[in-house]
Amino acid sequence: MPEEKDSTKSTDSHSKANGHEFRVIGVPRRRVDARAKVTGQTRFADDIFLPRMAHCKLLRSPHPHARIRKIDASRALACPGVYLVLTGKDLPIQYGILPVSQDEQALCVDHVRHVGDPVAAVIAREELTAFEALDLIDVEYEVLKTISNPEEALATPEPRIHEYGEEGNIHKLVALEFGNVEEGFAEADEIFEDSFFYQGNTHLPIEQHAAVAIKDPDGKLTIWSSTQTPHYLHRALAKVLEMPAAHIRVIATPNGGGFGGKSDPFNHEIVVAKAALVLDRPVKICLTREEVFYCHRGRHPVLMKFKTGVKKDGTITGMHLQTLIDGGAYGSYGVASTFYCGALQTTTYHIPRYRYEGCRTFTNKPPCGPKRGHGTPQPRFGQEVQLDKIAEKLKMDPADLRLGIVESSNAMTANFFRLGTVNLAECIRRVVQLSGWKEKFRKLPEGRGVGLACSAYLTGAGLPIYWNNMPHSGVQLKFDRSGGVTIFCGATEIGQGSDDVLAGIVAEVLGIDTFDVRLFTGDTDLGPVDLGSYSSRVTLMAGNAALQAAERGKALLAEAVAEKLAVPRERLRFADRRVFDSTAPEKSVTFQEAICLAEARFGTIGTVGSYTPPKSPALYKGGGVGPSPTYSYSAAVVEVEVNATTGWIAVPKIWIAHDIGRALNPPLARGQVEGSVYMGLGEALMEEQEFRRLPKRLSHALVHKFPSILEYKSPTSLDMPDVITELIEEPDPRGPFGAKEVGQGPLLPIMPAVANAVYDAVGVRIDEVPITPEKIMKALAEKKAGREPRFGPSHFPHVNWPEPLRVPPPWEGGDGNAVNDVARRAKPRPEKEKVLAS
Amino acid sequence: MATLSIESQKTSQIRFTLNGEEVDVSFAPYKTLLEVLREDLGHTGTKHGCELGECGACAVLLDGKAVLSCLVLALECDGRRVLTVEGLGEEGKLHPLQDAFADLGAAQCGYCTPAILVTAKALLDQNPHPNRDQIREALSGNLCRCTGYLQIFEAVEAAIVKIAGQNNSET
Amino acid sequence: MMRLPLFEFRAPRTLEEAARILDGEKTNAMPLAGGTDLLPNMKRRQQVPRTLMSLRHIQSLSHVELGHSGARLGACLTLADIAGDPRFRNGLTALAQAASVVATPQIRNMATLGGNICLDTRCNYYDQSYEWRKSINFCLKKDGTTCWVAPGSSKCMAVSSTDTAPALMALGARVRLVSRSGEREMPLSELYNNDGIDYIKRRPDEILAEVVLDSLQGWKSTYWKLRRRGSFDFPVLSVAAAARFSKNGVVEDARIAVGSAACRPLVAAEAAEYLQGRPLNQETIAEAATVAARIAKPLDNTDFDMTWRKRVTAEFVTYALRELRGDDMRPVNLLLTRHQ
Structure with missing residues (x-):
């Protein structure tokens, strides 16, 4: 639609900023997935029902700290309707979200570390059967000393909860100093010393974690899960199942709330994947609310x-x-x-x-x-x-x-x-x-x-969570002759509106409506990697990737349209599903025609965009x-x-x-x-x-x-x-x-x-x-x-702090390195403020 | 633990009105209305967040009243009227509550949304012009972890205005 | 999803038939009314009756009779029926208030008066799943030998958490229990035992059929509930008070009940007696509050710190009595309960 006409439209459907007028960005609008949500059609993980689907329940440790001596599942296996019992020996490989903390096992092999740690899985035709059979698994434990809080952990080096970490039951010690803080205190007029305690709390998403796994007809693995980080789950599954990642497809279903609680690869996801592969039938698990509290990963006290x-x-x-x-x-x-x-x-x-x-x-x-x-x-x-x-x-x-x-x-x-x-x-x-x-x-x-x-x-x-030089977010766009644009991206919708962010950015750049955009997100087979919905990264990172892909597509379309209309490319504008000459708006083609022109000119139109954050000077x-x-x-x-x-x-x-x-x-x-x-x-x-x-x-x-x-x-x-x-x-x-x-x-x-x-x-x-x-x-x-x-708290227990890494701040001539960490000293990087990765 | 055998127990049958249509369903007799809706009737719009009556995510309208489907035996529903989110819209159109929720950010993750929608409908059926406090009170059995509730209240209020407008134009 | 255990299902149409079923099944059967207490307990395997007997087809259990001589309330009236019925005013205010703050709107549409009166006692060590209870080696109330609230105690300390019972006790209610062998009526204040397990005198073969109230003409009553949030939560303390005043504001008769502070709702008889013949002024209210609060014995098995709950008891009695006196307690009520 010509620009002059638009300006008569009501101002609330447009937003203005920096002299530009946006049609989508900044305009209050119905999010792209809203209709699905208000009609109950959003397919959450537990809403998936497949033929021949079996149900999984986990037997969890009743002890806070114990060695597993023996597990006998024969009584459970004898139950009518029980298909399979898995124990730790079926999934012994350790995993964890961070490369430095690969300390979890899908089912504990010989050591349980908290009440709720899973030790066995029952897979049965009915969920009730699986639940009842849990009580028929006989586990012999040797109870170890319970360590309830950090003070106890500091005072109790043995038994160790893990064999790695700093020492005893200290997992991690950090000591950093940026400038001589004592000198800072010497310059002060007043010094304040205060102690605080922040109690732990949890995410409490209303959706309880769920996952469904199947062995695909071709023998590969597909898992749907309420995860915020399909990419990291993908990597953990490949590692624990010892399968090529290329043979695993993770589909993050829309999360019924995440808040960080669905950001780790979880034992229940690995267990149903394994069970589906063994049984060659779909296997589902949906955690009870109590089990969600055992997954936790919530706020540290x-x-x-x-x-x-x-x-x-x-x-x-x-x-x-x-x-x-x-x-x-x-x-x-x-x-x-x-x-x-x-x-x-x-x-x-x-x-x-x-x-x-x-x-x-x-x-x-x-x-x-x-x-x-x-x-x-x-x-x-x-x-x-x-x-x-x-x-x-x-x-x-x-x-x-x-x-x-x-x-x-x-x-x-x-x-x-x-x-x-x-x-x-x-x-x-x-x-x-x-x-x-x-x-x-x-x-x-x-x-x-x-x-x-x-x-x-x-x-x-x-x-990123694991060291690599690749982009943090990727987006692929497919431009269809129908006039539709499809976004493929690994980004995960957890309720925050990531799908709408992607659709909004693409629609704004291409001058179309968000309703013209289709999205395939959170699927490791269909979209390029996005690291996940955590650290508030999706809008900026996946958003920038989408922006780049859309701009690239726009450039192709503009070139083809410029030739057709005999108008310089710079004069073309994309808005209201049209591409037109900004100086003579009647010279125009529809967006669909623009795609056809571009496809005729360049072949099938697909573009990609990616985003890599600028390198940090904190070396x-x-x-x-x-x-x-x-x-x-x-x-x-x-x-x-x-x-x-x-x-x-x-x-x-x-x-x-x-x-x-x-x-x-x-x-x-x-x-x-x-x-x-x-x-x-x-x-x-x-x-x-x-x-x-x-x-x-x-x-x-x-x-x-x-x-x-x-x-x-x-x-x-x-x-x-x-x-x-x-x-x-x-x-x-x-x-x-x-x-x-x-x-x-x-x-x-x-x-x-x-x-x-x-x-x-x-x-x-x-x-x-x-x-x-x-x-x-x-x-x-x-x-x-x-x-x-x-x-409030009045005392802070003694901790043997290590010598801090001393990093002179920028105004003291520091280059981002610690002066006393000779082993690590890295070359200062010239700092580039890159908005988009090349 | 139970002594009856799950695998040998016979299924039960009921006939009831689901979203205006009469349905027959057979199911394992220990199941709640929630389980039968989701597992035996494929109506997965109704969600669950605790199965113990502590979150409100499974609310449906039973004979016009908001109840928690996780605490209703399916056996008790023979001959009754059940409305779920799937039955909220009419003639291919969204219910004004659905429209308002979609437009005003009242559904973030959308998980508690179906139950809140039907509960709000029950409120408006009974009291077409509730004030903010009455809306707060009526929705006080539905936990939402995303929105902080405010956009939900606003959406209900917007729907009230829209429904009133529709009724006026009809009369 | 948490699943119910298997059960046999019975749905009698008359009270007589129901009484016959219970007589035949003895302790194996449990009546099912609203299901909001029993079904969660079954899902957690705290209660595993072999037979569930539905009461919802027995029409006589949902009747209401309100007259000058008093009231008869069927046990299967829902809490929403009571909370929303304008006839429950004045003398009956406490009951309507109590019913209106139980759990949530949806639960009040399901839960019944009889069910709330018979509500299983609650405890943080007991209202847990089978697996959780296994991890503490169970407790005295179910499958275990130790009361973890008071490990030295030979008695279970689970807490009476009903809202309507303290209110009804302040109103002097009686209950009618029906069994195959006949029926009996008793004051509600005598229905409960001071024991978290054997907390109610209703026998397994009896049905609590009706709540009976004498005329409350001239009475004023109120109910105050303490809980963390504006809805969902069971009371961790409640105070119900009712009084009849002379024309010059002297208390002619009074009843005070304290809920959720012991295994049963408590009648604060001494405090009520003290008030008789006295006006409600700052001094008498303070004295009555101190005396009433003395009977509260909260323990560490609900939400909130127990010493704080004990301390707040006197405050709540004060609020209730001030409200009966005619003070405008709405701002305090709004602050504490988030209800208008």
């Missing part, structure tokens, strides 16, 4: 100690952070989590000297891993609450204090992360204004208060965790009401501003913010992955206190406050159409903002998450007794 030096004006002179991390029974992403706990402190405020020491221990509990915000909400909580304390001591408004120290766009941090656009100051100003902060802070009546906090998050991990060991093409920023103000006689806390309203770069589909972007706020509020007030150790003299049991969706408390519709969301849109050139992440960052400021608001309301510090009425009552009692009005 972290004990933290922050020491921060500041000048009178709030300028930070140095920061030293120590963490003690409860990893649970396996590595999972834990090594990365340990680094992440210390990584992003420097990305919000300027910290000239920074030291981080982290220790992750193994314990006999389900493994922790990546949950929304991966490793960063815990130290963010401590940092932002400590800043609130600093502001009070310095008699500064906490918002003003932060505005004085925010990092600037394109800055390089002390730990060598190159920032993208940084609009944190604007986020702060916006929530201060919207919430009426100046009229409320320290001015509301007793029992009511406001708190402010900020955060930053990655827009995609800068490095030191551990510098692989934290770099990102760009970072999102958030600021939030939370209002609370606290009942002083019961400690009851309620949150009536939250204001949040998020530096998103650009919102590709505004209602979806706002939904990500609101969903993050919701989840953060759950963590702040009620969510806990709690365990129960029975009295030691009577039992060795260590069990999840209540692995149920009733007793694991997640906020209901009645518990959700009003949320005012502001999207700060200043496009970042590194993102497609300027977009940055929005799925995780907005969760991060909520917990500290709640804690800061509680202090404003009733004058007590809750240095622990979740913030419950009991804790508030205890702190109020302390206050009444004239003691420190606080609830």
Whole structure:
């Protein structure tokens, strides 16, 4: 349609930015998969039913820590309807998400490490038969000493939960120093030392993990699974099943919520794959809610100690952070989590000297891993609450204090992360204004208060999980004579709208409607690799790949159309399913004609695009965790009401501003913010992955206190406050159409903002998450007794920290290497800001 | 543990109205309505998140009332009326609630969506003009982990307006 | 998906037929009403009855009789029936309130009054799957020998978690139990035992058929429930209070019940007695609250810290009594319960 006519259209169907008018990007629109979702037609993994399909159930360890002496499955096998029993010896090869932590087995061979660790699988005609047969498998265990928490792990080197790691039951120790932090403290006017504890919690997607595997008619393997990372599952299956990866097809079904909980390759996926191959029939497993709690990979419980030096004006002179991390029974992403706990402190405020020491221990509990915000909400909580304390001591408004120290766009941090656009100051100003902060802070009546906090998050991990030089995302486009365009991409739809992001970008570039686009995603056979839906990477990485593929296709079409219309290519515009001369819009062809012209000219039209993040200047060991093409920023103000006689806390309203770069589909972007706020509020007030150790003299049991969706408390519709969301849109050139992440960052400021608001309301510090009425009552009692009005940890156990890797920050002439790590010293790379890989 | 034999137990049969159509189905008698809908009738639009009545994902309308299909014996459904998400639209058109949910971001992962849609329909059937608090209350038995509920409330409110408009234009 | 164990299914049409079935099956059968308590327990293998006897075809169990002389409520009325019925006001407010805050809207459409009164006692060590309970070597209430809440105890400490029973006790309700050998009526306050296992005096061959209430003309009542979230959760503490006042505001009669603080709902008789003949002022309310809270014995087997639950008991009694006095408790109620 000619341009002049378009300008008369209502403005809400177009978005304008940088002088360009977009037809799709930035325009509120129905997401491409919405109809399937509202009609119940979205095919989740457990919705797959195949002829002759058998059902699998896993027998799980009732012991927190034991050796397996003997397994006798003969009684189970004798059950009518039972087809197969698998045990550890059928799948002995170790796997794990990180190359450095290949410590899992699909079924434990001789060592169980937490209640719920699987030891055998029954595959039967009916699921009920499989369940009943579990009780007929006789397993002889030799019980080992139970290790319940990190302090116990430090004090109990034997028995080891794993034979690898640093020593005893310490899985990972990290020590990094960027500049001499003691010198930083010497320059400070005030030094603050605070301890915090962040309780573990879990993802609780409403969809329980499920997988269906079949042996294909040609003998290959296909598995459908509710996984966020089909590519990593693909690799794990090839390894454990000892099959060529080329003979395995992984199809990630749309996830009924992920939040990081479906990012590891899981034992149940490997087990059904093996069973399908053995039985040559489809095999399904769908975990119960309790089993999902045993998969876990949720938020690590972290004990933290922050020491921060500041000048009178709030300028930070140095920061030293120590963490003690409860990893649970396996590595999972834990090594990365340990680094992440210390990584992003420097990305919000300027910290000239920074030291981080982290220790992750193994314990006999389900493994922790990546949950929304991966490793960063815990130290963010401590940092932002400590800043609130600093502001009070310095008699500064906490918002003003932060505005004085925010990092600037394109800055390089002390730990060598190159920032993208940084609009944190604007986020702060916006929530201060919207919430009426100046009229409320320290001015509301007793029992009511406001708190402010900020955060930053990655827009995609800068490095892949296994070392390689290949792109992180690939997209193939097929241009059909019908006028349709098909996107093939490994990206996985977990509810966040990744399919819509891809369709929106392609449709915008080609001037078509998203409804004209077909998508095949999350399928390792059909699409090029995308590393997965984690680290908020899909919009930027798969989005940039899609943008490149679409631009390449557009160039081919333009060349053919230019020739046909005898118009210079540069003058052609693609919009409203037409390609036309921008100076004489009546000279045009339809989009379909354009494809036909191009196909006649060049042959079958297909294009590819890929994305590789810029190389990070953080060359030191551990510098692989934290770099990102760009970072999102958030600021939030939370209002609370606290009942002083019961400690009851309620949150009536939250204001949040998020530096998103650009919102590709505004209602979806706002939904990500609101969903993050919701989840953060759950963590702040009620969510806990709690365990129960029975009295030691009577039992060795260590069990999840209540692995149920009733007793694991997640906020209901009645518990959700009003949320005012502001999207700060200043496009970042590194993102497609300027977009940055929005799925995780907005969760991060909520917990500290709640804690800061509680202090404003009733004058007590809750240095622990979740913030419950009991804790508030205890702190109020302390206050009444004239003691420190606080609830939180008071001691940090002794850890034998190694000598830190010393990395001089950029302003001290550092080149990104550690000066005392001779073995590793890498050549500094010339830093290239590549938006698109070539 | 149970002493009856699963493999030898005879199937049961019921006839009931599913989304306006009469259906006959035979099934293992221990099954709940949820299991029979999904496994024996191929209606997988109804989801499950706990099977214990603790999440709301399996809600359907039974004789017009929202109930949890994971806690209803299929044996108890003979002769009754069941509405699932598959029966929400009429004459090839989406129900206004479905349209609003699709347009306003009320379905993110879409897993809790079918149950929320039918529960919202039951609310609007009973009270065509609920306010925000009544919507909150009516949906308080449906956990959603993605949206934070706000866009769901907004979508229900948008559907109320749309339905009212349709009714006005009809009269 | 969690599956029910196998069972025989019976669906009698009359109370007599139902009584005959229970008489024949003895302890092997369990009545099934709303199913919202029993079916999850069966899926977790806490209760594995050989026979399920549905009550939903017995029409007489769903009747309501409300008159000047009192009320008779069929046991199979759903909680939604009660919560949504405007006739349950004034004296009966506590019952309507209690019914309206049970679990979730969908569950209230299914769950029945009788089912909520007979609700199995609950405990964090018991309301778990078969596999979970195996990992603690089971507990006293089911398949084990130790009460893990109080390992020295010879008695099971599972908690009464019914919402409607404390409310009905404050209203002085009685229940009618029917069996093949006849029927009996008893005050609801006497239906329960102080034992988490043998918590109810209903015999396996009896059907709880009806709740009977005397006239509550002139009474005011209220129900306060403590739980983490605005819905779903069982009470971890509840207070029901009812009172009749003289014209000058002196309490003529009062009843207070405390729920979810022991194996059975507790009648706070001493506190209620203390209030008789006194006006509800700050001093008398505080005294009654202190006395009532003394009977609460919360243990570490529900959500929330037990000492905190104990502490909040007095607060809740205070809120309930202030509401009866006529204070506007809506802001506190909204803060604590998220309900308008």
